[in-house]
Amino acid sequence: MLTSTRNYDSYRSGKYAWALGRLIVPVARLTEFSAALTEVGSDEQLIPWLLGALSTGDPQQDARLISGLNKRAAVVDVLECKAANLAEVHKLLSAAPPQATLYVEFPLENCRHILPVLKEGNARAKIRTGGVTADAIPSVEQVAEFLAACAEEKVPFKATAGLHHPLRSVQKLTCEPGSASALMHGFINIFVAAIIAYYGATEEEVLAVLNEHDPTAFCWSRHALAWRDQELSAEQIREARENFAIGFGSCSFTEPIADLLDLGWLK
DSSP states (O other): OHHHHHHHHHHHTSTTGGGOOOEEEEGGGHHHHHHHHHHHTGGGOSSOEEEEEEOOSOHHHHHHHHHTSOTTTEEEEEEEEEOSSHHHHHHHHHHOOTTSEEEEEOOGGGHHHHHHHHHHTTOEEEEEOOOSSGGGSOOHHHHHHHHHHHHHHTOOEEEESSOOSSSOEEEESSSSTTOOEEEEOOHHHHHHHHHHHHTTOOHHHHHHHHTOOOGGGEEEOSSEEEETTEEEEHHHHHHHHHHTEEEEEOSOSHHHHHHHHHHTSOO
16 A cells, blocks of 8 residues: 555656546555555645545445545545446445445446446446456457447446556466466557547447557547547547546556557657
8 A cells, every 4th residue: 555655646746647547545445545645745735635445335334434534635536336236236326425426337238227327326337347367358349338338328437457558459467477368458449439439439330449459540649539530639539538438447557658658659
């Protein structure tokens, strides 16, 4: 926790701080986080940190632990939960803290049933796009259906896990020596696919973007992004990112940045 807090503190003042989202902390470890924050000295900052907190699964315990935070140092404004079925989604919505945005992770095969309920409850969706084993990575078809369904319902989403690299490619599953490798999703694939879905692309077109391996298929400028024969203006991208494709959680901030620099897509 101390290492993560120190790293995040340095990223907040670094060159690419504009790309940095909230620090993700399990609710069960908020007390530990508070101690680490005091040690790095960031509790003296004028602007409190914004946190995304991973629920314990117990709304009362979540509320108790979140209330113990020093609000001048850090604020939980996003709560991330898991639901196995529609009944659990309803329970989460009824117990959601009013001051926090709720993200719900659920089995992808249930997305068509669950997304309308999230929309009605003003909650957001969360998709797990990877893991430490190959079977934890959803298929491109599953991801395409999720993105298309979220776009149809206009339910904002975030992604988590596995998106360390910009483009779909074979990568090691962990940082451990001798780690197995697998074909992983890329965060550029996910977000370009999401944005074209937001503007009415078919599920087949979304699937094609998710399957893209070739960096030369993307052309970037200050004013637009082109993927093959499709073009998105900077304003379109900005609107979709603010209202739909919100962000992704990664255990590394530096690795995605380094890959973008290597591709020449970031200066």
